[in-house]
Structure formats: structure tokens, C-alpha cells
Amino acid sequence: MARASKTVNGVQLTAPPQELVREPLVANQRGLGWLSDAVAGISERPTPKWWWPAFLTSLGLMTVCFAMIAYLMSTGVGVWGLGHPVMWGWAIVNFVWWIGIGHAGTLISAILFLLRQRWRTAVNRAAEAMTIFAVMCAGIFPVIHVGRIWFAWWLFPIPNANSIWPQFRSPLMWDVFAVSTYFTVSLLFWYMGLIPDLAVMRDRAKTKLKKFAYGLFSLGWLGANRHWSNYEKAYLLLAGLSTPLVLSVHSIVSLDFSVSQLPGWHTTIFPPYFVAGAVFSGFGMVLTLLIPLRKMCGLEDVITMRHIELMCKVTLATGTIVGYAYGMEVFIAWYSGNPYEQFAFWNRAFGPYWWSYWIMLSCNVFIPQLFWFKKVRRNLAVVWVMSILVNVGMWFERFVIVVTSLNRDFLPANWGYYVPTWVDILTYVGTFGLFFTFFLLFLRFLPIVAIAEVKGVIPQADPHHPLGGAKPGAHH
Amino acid sequence: MSAPKQPSQTPTLDLSRWRNVPNLMMGIGGAGALLGLIVNPTQFAHSWLLGFMFCLSLVMGALFLVIVHHLFDAGWSVPIRRFCEHIANLVFPWMVAFFVPIALFAPKLYSWMDIKDRAGHPALEAKYPLFTMGGFYLVSALCFAVWWWLAKGLRDASLEQDRTGAAECTHRMRRYAGGGIVLFAFTLTLAVILWMKGMMYEWFSTMYGVYYFAGSVWMTLGTVYLITMVLKRNGTLAAVLHEHQFYFIGSLMFAFTVFYAYIHFSQYFIIWNANVPEETFWYVLREQGTWWYVGMIIIFGHFFLPFLALLRIDLKLTFWWMTPICVWTWLMHYFDLSFNIMPTLHPDGFPLFWIWLDLACLALMVGLLTRAFLANFARHAPFPVKDPRLCEAMGLIAPCASPISGGEMDETDELADALPQTGAK
Numbered sequence: 080m081a082r083a084s085k086t087v088n089g090v091q092l093t094a095p096p097q098e099l100v101r102e103p104l105v106a107n108q109r110g111l112g113w114l115s116d117a118v119a120g121i122s123e124r125p126t127p128k129w130w131w132p133a134f135l136t137s138l139g140l141m142t143v144c145f146a147m148i149a150y151l152m153s154t155g156v157g158v159w160g161l162g163h164p165v166m167w168g169w170a171i172v173n174f175v176w177w178i179g180i181g182h183a184g185t186l187i188s189a190i191l192f193l194l195r196q197r198w199r200t201a202v203n204r205a206a207e208a209m210t211i212f213a214v215m216c217a218g219i220f221p222v223i224h225v226g227r228i229w230f231a232w233w234l235f236p237i238p239n240a241n242s243i244w245p246q247f248r249s250p251l252m253w254d255v256f257a258v259s260t261y262f263t264v265s266l267l268f269w270y271m272g273l274i275p276d277l278a279v280m281r282d283r284a285k286t287k288l289k290k291f292a293y294g295l296f297s298l299g300w301l302g303a304n305r306h307w308s309n310y311e312k313a314y315l316l317l318a319g320l321s322t323p324l325v326l327s328v329h330s331i332v333s334l335d336f337s338v339s340q341l342p343g344w345h346t347t348i349f350p351p352y353f354v355a356g357a358v359f360s361g362f363g364m365v366l367t368l369l370i371p372l373r374k375m376c377g378l379e380d381v382i383t384m385r386h387i388e389l390m391c392k393v394t395l396a397t398g399t400i401v402g403y404a405y406g407m408e409v410f411i412a413w414y415s416g417n418p419y420e421q422f423a424f425w426n427r428a429f430g431p432y433w434w435s436y437w438i439m440l441s442c443n444v445f446i447p448q449l450f451w452f453k454k455v456r457r458n459l460a461v462v463w464v465m466s467i468l469v470n471v472g473m474w475f476e477r478f479v480i481v482v483t484s485l486n487r488d489f490l491p492a493n494w495g496y497y498v499p500t501w502v503d504i505l506t507y508v509g510t511f512g513l514f515f516t517f518f519l520l521f522l523r524f525l526p527i528v529a530i531a532e533v534k535g536v537i538p539q540a541d542p543h544h545p546l547g548g549a550k551p552g553a554h555h
Numbered sequence: 556m557s558a559p560k561q562p563s564q565t566p567t568l569d570l571s572r573w574r575n576v577p578n579l580m581m582g583i584g585g586a587g588a589l590l591g592l593i594v595n596p597t598q599f600a601h602s603w604l605l606g607f608m609f610c611l612s613l614v615m616g617a618l619f620l621v622i623v624h625h626l627f628d629a630g631w632s633v634p635i636r637r638f639c640e641h642i643a644n645l646v647f648p649w650m651v652a653f654f655v656p657i658a659l660f661a662p663k664l665y666s667w668m669d670i671k672d673r674a675g676h677p678a679l680e681a682k683y684p685l686f687t688m689g690g691f692y693l694v695s696a697l698c699f700a701v702w703w704w705l706a707k708g709l710r711d712a713s714l715e716q717d718r719t720g721a722a723e724c725t726h727r728m729r730r731y732a733g734g735g736i737v738l739f740a741f742t743l744t745l746a747v748i749l750w751m752k753g754m755m756y757e758w759f760s761t762m763y764g765v766y767y768f769a770g771s772v773w774m775t776l777g778t779v780y781l782i783t784m785v786l787k788r789n790g791t792l793a794a795v796l797h798e799h800q801f802y803f804i805g806s807l808m809f810a811f812t813v814f815y816a817y818i819h820f821s822q823y824f825i826i827w828n829a830n831v832p833e834e835t836f837w838y839v840l841r842e843q844g845t846w847w848y849v850g851m852i853i854i855f856g857h858f859f860l861p862f863l864a865l866l867r868i869d870l871k872l873t874f875w876w877m878t879p880i881c882v883w884t885w886l887m888h889y890f891d892l893s894f895n896i897m898p899t900l901h902p903d904g905f906p907l908f909w910i911w912l913d914l915a916c917l918a919l920m921v922g923l924l925t926r927a928f929l930a931n932f933a934r935h936a937p938f939p940v941k942d943p944r945l946c947e948a949m950g951l952i953a954p955c956a957s958p959i960s961g962g963e964m965d966e967t968d969e970l971a972d973a974l975p976q977t978g979a980k
Contacts (some may be wrong), residue, residue: 087951088794095723095943194806325815329751345829348761350821397624403740407761414748415759416681417833451733 104198105537107379112406114381114537118276118528119283123378130373130523137515144509147502148223154228155548157379157501165485165497170220172477173507175332177217177260177359179353179473182325183361184210185265188320192314198389200532201382203277205372206365207269208525212517213333214262216510221254223506242468250334257331261324268317274300275531300553313536329357336480342423343484346411352404359397359443360388363469372527381528384457391456394469398447401476405444419489427483431496435475442472568788577929580922584820587915591794592914599916600660600908601900606916607653608751610924612767614650616775617642618702619768621709622739625725625732629946631803633939634795635783640713643706645924653865653920657750665691666754666899673944676756685749686756694749698742702938704791705735713939721743743768754899758837761823769818770857770891773811776907780804791937797950798872805871808884812865816858840892844904849894887911 084093094100099551151158161168184206191199222231234255236245244253268540278300281293286483300306366387373382412420427436446468449455456462482497521527534540591599617639622634624639624683662668667686673680684690708731715723744764760766783800788790826834841850861880870876895912897906939945 090794091947092939092946092949092951093941093943094946099722099725099943117575123842254662294978323813330817330821333829334825337825339571340829340831343829345825346761346827347822348765349825351762351765351818404761405900407744411759411761414682414685415677415833 085504093424100386102383103538104201104383104385105533106260106383107539109380110539111534111537113535115279115283115379115530117381117525118530119280120313121522121527122280122524123285126523127375130519134516134519136514137519140509140512141516142509142512143505144219144513147506147509147532148219150502151223151506152228156224158500160499160503162495163498164488164493167481167485168406168497169499169503169507170224172474172481173510174217174220174224175477176474177213177220177510179357179360180327180331180364180417180470181213181217181265181361182329182354182357183207183365184213184263185268185321185325186361187365188268189318190325192318194324196385197536199531199537201368201386202365202390203532204272204529205369205527206361207265207272208518208521209364209368210361211262211269212267212514212521214258214265215517218262219510219513221251228267238538250331253331253377254335257328261328264321264324265319268321271310271313271317272529272532273525274298275302276526278302279530280357280526289344293506303394304429308552326354328330329353329440342417342419343427343480348404350522355397355400355404356443356476357513359394360473361469362394362397363466363473366394366462366466367470368461372522376527377523378528379418381533386455387462388456388530389457391462392448394466395447395450398469402444405440421486423484425489427479430483430487432479432483432486435479439472439475441478442468445473564813567790568700570789575920577925580918581926582922584586584915584918584922587658587911590920591912592913595909595912596660597900598664598906599712600663600911601896602909602912602916603656603660603749604664605889605896605913606920607650607657607917608896609889609917610645610920611650612645612771612888612892613745613778614646615739615768615772617704617779618646618706619739620703620775620779622732622735624737624966625728625952626901628944630944631797631799633942633944634792634947635779635804636942637713637801637936637938638664638782638786638928638932639779641928644710644931645927646699647703647819649924649927652704654695654699657670658695661691664751665756667753685907686753691749693728698746701738701742703793705731705738709735714935715938716942717936722943740764751895754896754978755837756816758825758834760822760834762818766815766818766822766861766979769811769815772890773808773815773964774884774888776804776808776811777881780877784878786887788874795938795945797948798947799950801872801877802868805865805877808861808880809865809871811859812861816862819853819857840898840902843898846894846898846904849890849905852890853894856883857891861887866883889917
């Protein structure tokens with residue numbers, strides 16, 4: 080079968096074979112108007128039947144979370160399973176896990192933007208929302224972990240009556256600044272990207288309340304040339320600002336452990352290993368959320384199989400990097416000849432929590448290797464199950480790091496076995512309620528895909544393309 | 556996003572008067588290396604290792620770029636892929652040949668080889684059997700074998716596609732890249748641990764493999780930018796290059812500037828903060844005498860200066876600005892490697908007196924590699940002529956009803972008119 084060819088600049092160019100032709104970013108040659116209708120319509124249509132049960136369940140779980148926090152505050156951290164020698168338990172595990180989940184959003188919106196990866200446009204809005212809600216869930220844990228939560232404000236460098244100044248040499252202090260800066264910039268980035276789409280919602284609104292609300296938050300956006308010019312400059316600047324933040328947040332979280340001298344924690348590869356793990360778990364969560372969402376919201380032509388495949392590839396790449404880090408940890412424990420380090424890793428694999436280590440390794444390293452196969456990447460049910468396993472594995476990774484390094488102290492007299500209490504479990508489960516409550520509200524009231532950005536990457540927006548808008552008879 | 560400017564437009568570059576430079580480098584470098592070997596064999600071994608690790612950085616960096624090109628199914632990097640394939644293939648026989656003096660002089664480089672009573676050195680005993688003569692040579696041979704197999708396999712498939720244009724060649728290269736990236740990470744880490752970290756066998760850091768990799772790719776990107784610029788200006792690749800090749804290589808240089816600094820800072824900071832003597836001694840040694848100044852050169856020259864120089868989009872496309880930065884990457888990588896290799900021999904400070912021997916060994920290797928590279932480059936098409944992504948690389952819409960992707964469409968004002976749609980099925 081002959082392929083189309085043409086000579087340009089003296090170079091004979093041939094169309095790629097069918098199997099290597101890139102799939103379009105928006106399927107079925109959908110045009111500009113269709114995109115606005117498909118995305119804005121999700122919020123405009125009557126509330127779908129599935130939404131209310133999902134929302135009420137999430138709300139219920141969120142209430143459980145706050146009830147557990149109230150119980151903790153009124154009683155003390157003794158209601159958790161913490162005790163000598165494991166003084167950091169589920170709370171820190173959950174903190175690191177939720178922070179990690181948040182990383183995919185900023186990576187997609189900032190780093191992939193700077194790298195000109197145009198496929199990001201279909202998934203960045205939902206991923207950014209996920210980031211914000213995940214960081215909110217994460218932020219709860221260190222605050223309630225301080226014990227006397229009413230003194231948590233001492234973490235901020237506010238000159239106060241007692242002349243107490245925060246301990247800046249503590250990595251936990253660095254967390255306060257890293258996480259709060261990350262949350263602020265992520266929120267600003269997300270909101271700024273929403274402005275043109277909020278204006279679309281405003282212009283399409285049928286009720287006065289909606290017109291007022293969307294109008295208020297769209298800040299008088301008219302789509303004028305000057306507006307777009309300022310918007311794009313601000314977007315680029317915020318992307319540039321967010322990029323080091325993505326790397327710094329989880330690097331600083333990793334320093335919570337690695338600056339110590341504890342075997343299993345003190346290792347130089349922790350910062351990039353934590354960042355790779357965070358991106359890995361973040362993409363896992365994006366896949367978990369978007370695979371059902373694209374079906375329920377009728378967005379299969381916007382979040383296409385190509386997007387799913389690309390996200391699977393990122394998951395595979397980061398999972399393999401995490402696998403390299405696991406390997407290096409074990410290798411250097413052997414190489415160093417340090418018996419304590421060697422014991423820490425032996426204990427992880429064959430000690431009382433051996434099962435958590437092997438769950439971690441299976442879910443984070445072995446299972447994602449299936450993503451090498453196109454058939455697996457294009458099977459939505461398999462990808463969805465694997466994405467959940469990624470998140471299970473990453474939760475266990477943090478459990479392994481925190482608990483298995485602490486439960487066997489240097490002296491056997493200081494050994495112990497950590498078991499979470501029902502308060503630990505319900506607090507963690509409750510944060511899912513918090514996360515999904517916000518996420519479902521986001522689905523209901525805001526455009527879940529960046530309409531303006533997706534419009535910019537379809538061929539209809541390109542006047543030079545055969546389908547381009549400048550030509551008569553082109554699709555709109 | 557603001558539209559970047561066109562790369563500098565200058566007259567065609569005439570390289571004929573530079574044709575003897577590799578021969579001169581080989582001659583002068585060879586004489587200098589021989590002199591060094593006679594007057595101070597231990598210093599020669601260290602200088603040779605430095606030159607070897609420098610050239611290995613380039614070869615491994617090029618292999619990495621070819622692998623990630625296939626892994627990411629990139630379009631923009633097609634025109635530069637061929638010369639990267641040639642650089643990667645310098646691993647055999649040239650890098651293997653350059654390793655021979657290291658193999659012969661290994662006891663002068665690696666103090667652990669002289670230790671007879673291993674039981675009295677627990678840090679060495681723990682590394683059995685890796686840190687034994689057999690382990691050292693066997694693992695070294697394994698690393699070369701893997702690199703040669705990968706580099707050769709990738710280039711053979713690429714050259715075959717030049718003849719046939721078959722999609723199967725792309726699939727084969729992807730398969731090589733898939734398995735290759737894992738093997739690459741595994742072998743490069745082992746090699747760096749054996750050949751560089753092993754000079755102070757008591758010291759350990761899980762980051763070390765990534766650290767060498769980050770610096771190597773950074774320097775390779777500087778070199779790739781220079782080669783691409785020369786090949787554009789002398790007309791070899793002018794027909795297929797678009798400004799986005801320069802933008803993306805420049806952006807990757809910027810990314811690796813930050814990545815290297817991040818990796819090196821993390822390693823230093825974690826060791827400094829924990830203050831465990833088994834780890835800090837490596838850095839304490841590198842703060843003695845003039846090594847402290849070399850450390851400062853690395854902080855400011857390897858990070859701050861290129862970071863600021865590469866921030867602007869338009870400057871990444873400006874040849875007169877980028878040329879000194881690319882050359883600067885060589886200088887900084889040299890200092891970085893010296894900072895790693897030389898303190899075992901010169902604990903009091905940077906061996907300024909012996910810099911001529913470092914340069915002589917480096918000149919000899921670079922001269923030979925350049926000759927080999929040019930011979931390979933002349934023997935084959937200068938770019939993958941039938942690669943299915945070549946159209947994209949040139950910034951053109953593919954001649955079929957599918958939108959281009961991967962970063963080209965934001966430069967639509969420079970796109971040529973669309974090619975005719977496919978109808979010849």
C-alpha cells in the first residue's frame with residue numbers, strides 16, 4: 080500500500096505507516112462548539128442520578144473524619160496506635176501519601192506545559208483540582224499530630240508573647256513552608272486557568288445566580304486580545320514558579336526522614352526517589368478518577384485512549400525509577416557494610432511487617448511493568464485496577480519507610496509492634512470523604528476540562544491545517 | 556506564549572581549515588600522555604581515568620538520548636538522532652580500548668586492590684565479590700558488552716530503516732529502548748561505583764549513579780547543541796532542522812542544569828546534616844586546600860551561571876550566546892570529574908601542575924573519537940531519512956489527516972502549507 084509523499088527542501092517525506100500515525104488529541108474531529116457544549120453541559124444539565132448518593136456518602140465519611148479529629152483533640156494522641164518505639168504511625172504515612180497524590184496535578188499543569196506536551200490539556204484541570212483537595216487532606220495530619228493542636232500556629236514565624244521562635248533546623252518546619260507555598264501557588268494556578276472557562280460558563284448561564292457567581296469569579300473576562308496576552312504571560316510565570324515547587328515539596332518531605340541518622344531513613348537518594356514516587360502515585364490517582372469520569376460525563380472524545388496510554392507510560396516510567404531507588408537502597412545497604420543498615424532492610428523484607436514490603440514491591444515495581452504492553456494500556460478495566468494497586472502500593476511504601484524503620488530499634492529491648500487503632504483507620508478513611516466531597520462539588524459546578532486549552536490544540540484552531548478554521552467549509 | 560526568534564542566520568560554515576584539529580589533538584595529546592606515563596605513572600593513571608570518564612559521559616549521554624527518543628516516541632529529535640547514534644557507538648572499540656590503561660593501572664587507582672588482609676578491612680570485606688580483581692574486570696566487561704549491544708542494535712535498526720522505511724525498524728528500536736533503559740541504569744550505576752566511587756571504597760551514597768548520570772547528560776546536551784549548530788551552519792542538516800530542535804536541546808540543558816544541582820545538593824545536604832563520619836570524610840577531603848575553590852567553581856559555574864544564561868527562550872536559539880555556554884559545560888564537567896577523582900591522589904588541593912597531563916590524555920581520546928565519529932558520520936546518511944517522524948521534526952503537518960502533536964502547533968505561523976492528504980492507499 081503506497082503512502083502519500085512529497086519533497087520538501089529536497090527531502091523526500093513520506094506519511095507514516097498507519098500503525099505509527101498519532102491519534103488526534105480530540106477524537107472524531109470534534110469542533111470548537113462541541114467542546115464548549117460537552118464540558119460546560121456537565122454542570123448545566125440536571126444533577127445526574129449517581130451524584131447524590133456519591134456526594135452524601137462522601138459527606139458522611141467527611142463527618143467521620145472530623146468526628147475522629149474532635150475525639151483526638153478532646154482525648155489526646157493516645158487514641159492512636161502510637162507508642163514506643165513507633166512514635167510516627169499512620170498519620171505521617173497518610174500525610175506523605177496524600178501529598179504525593181497531589182503531585183501529578185502540578186506536574187501536568189506546570190512541567191508538561193513547559194515541555195510543550197499538548198496532551199496535558201485534557202486532563203490538567205481535573206488533576207489540578209485533585210492536587211488541591213489532596214493537599215488539603217494531607218495538611219490535616221501534621222497539624223493534628225502536634226498533640227496540642229491549639230498551639231499549631233506556633234509553627235508560623237509570628238513574634239508572640241512568649242518570644243518563641245520556630246526551630247528552623249527541623250525539617251518538619253520546612254514542611255510547613257513547603258506545603259503551604261505549594262498549596263497557595265497550586266490554588267492560584269488552578270484558579271487562573273479557570274478564568275476563561277468561568278467566563279464561558281457565565282455567558283451560557285441561564286439563571287441570575289449562576290450568571291452572578293460565574294461572573295464574579297471570571298473577573299470580567301472578555302476574551303480580548305489584551306486579556307489573553309496577560310493570561311498567557313501569567314500562565315507561563317506560574318508554571319515556572321510551580322515547577323521547582325513540585326520538586327521541592329516532596330524533596331522536603333523526604334528530608335523529614337533522610338536528614339536523620341536512622342537506618343532505612345538516612346540515604347542520599349531519598350529526594351528524587353520521593354518525587355518520582357509522588358508523581359507515580361499522583362498519576363495512579365488521576366487514572367483512578369478519570370477512567371470512570373470520562374465515561375460518566377461523556378468525555379471519551381476529549382480524554383481519549385491516547386491520554387490514558389500516555390498516563391500509563393508516565394506511571395510505568397516513574398514506577399521503574401522508584402524500583403531503581405528500592406534497588407539502590409538494598410544494594411548500598413550491602414555495599415556499605417553497615418550492619419544496622421543491612422538489618423533494617425532484612426527486617427523490611429523478612430521481619431514482622433514482611434507482608435507490607437512485598438505488597439509495596441509488587442504494586443509499585445512488578446505490576447506496573449505490565450504497562451509495557453499496549454494491550455494492557457488500552458484495556459480500561461485493567462488500567463483502572465492497576466491504578467488502584469499503584470495507590471495501594473504507594474501507601475504501603477510510606478508505611479514500610481515509617482513503621483519498619485522504627486519498630487526495630489538498635490537494642491532489642493526497644494523493639495515493638497505497631498498496630499493502628501480504629502481511630503487511626505477511621506481518620507484515614509474519613510479523609511477520602513473530604514477529598515471526594517470537594518471533588519464531587521468541583522464536578523458539579525466547574526468545567527472539569529480546560530475548555531480554552533483543549534480548543535487550542537485541535538486542528539480546527541490551526542489556520543494552516545487542512546481542518547483549520549481559516550478555510551471555507553472547515554468544521555466549527 | 557511569546558513567539559521565539561529565528562536562530563541566528565549566518566553564512567555557511569566552512570570547516571575545511573579545521574580538518575587537521577583531531578590529528579593535532581592526537582599528536583600533541585599522545586606525546587603528552589606518553590611523557591606523563593614515563594615521568595609519573597600514578598598521575599598518568601589518574602589523568603587517564605579522568606579523560607576516560609569524561610569521554611564515557613559523552614558516549615553514555617548520547618546513548619541515553621537515543622534511548623529516550625524512542626521511549627517517548629519523540630518527533631523533534633529525529634534529525635539529531637543519527638549523530639547521537641554514532642557517538643553512542645564509539646563505545647566499541649574505542650572506549651573499550653581506552654579502558655585498557657585503566658585495567659592495567661588499576662592497582663594505582665584503587666587502593667583496595669593492594670589490600671592483602673581483607674578481613675582487617677570490614678568495608679572492603681563487605682563488598683565481596685564485587686570488589687575483587689575478578690569482580691572488577693568481569694563487571695567492567697559486562698558493562699561494555701551491554702552498552703555495545705544496545706548502541707549497535709539501535710544504530711543497525713536505524714540504518715536499516717534508511718533503506719527500507721519499514722515501521723518494523725521503529726518497533727525494533729523501541730524494544731531495544733524499553734529493555735535498554737533498565738540495562739543502561741543498572742550498568743552505568745555499577746560502572747561508576749566501580750571506576751569512580753571505588754577510589755574511596757569506604758564511602759557510599761545511593762545517589763552516586765544518578766549524580767554522574769546528571770552531569771554526563773548535561774555535558775552531552777551542550778555537545779549535541781554545538782554539533783547540531785555546526786551541521787546546520789555547514790548545510791548538512793539545514794534542510795531538516797527547525798528552530799524547535801535548538802529550543803528543546805536548550806530547554807533540556809536548562810532542565811539538566813537544575814537536575815544536576817538538585818542531585819548534588821541533595822547528596823551533600825543529607826550527608827552534611829546527618830554528620831555521620833563514615834560519609835562526611837568524602838566531602839571533608841574535598842574542602843581541603845584549593846579543593847574548596849573547585850567546590851565553589853562547581854556551585855557557581857555548574858549551576859548559577861548556566862541557570863541564568865539559559866533562562867530566556869530567545870537566548871536558547873541564539874548561537875553566539877549558546878556556543879560559549881556549550882563549551883562551558885565541558886569545562887565544568889572536567890572540574891566536576893576532577894573533584895571526584897583527583898583528591899585521592901592530591902588531598903591538599905587541585906593539582907594545577909599536572910593539568911597538562913589531564914589535557915593531554917583528554918586530547919588524545921577526543922582526537923581519536925572525533926576521527927572515528929567523522930568517519931562513521933561520512934559513511935551514512937546524516938539523518939534518518941525515512942523515519943516516520945521526520946515530517947514532524949521539520950515542523951510540517953504530516954501528509955495525512957491527523958494533527959501533528961508534541962509541541963509543533965504553537966509555531967503555526969511558520970508551518971509550511973499542509974501536504975496533500977493521503978489518498979494513495
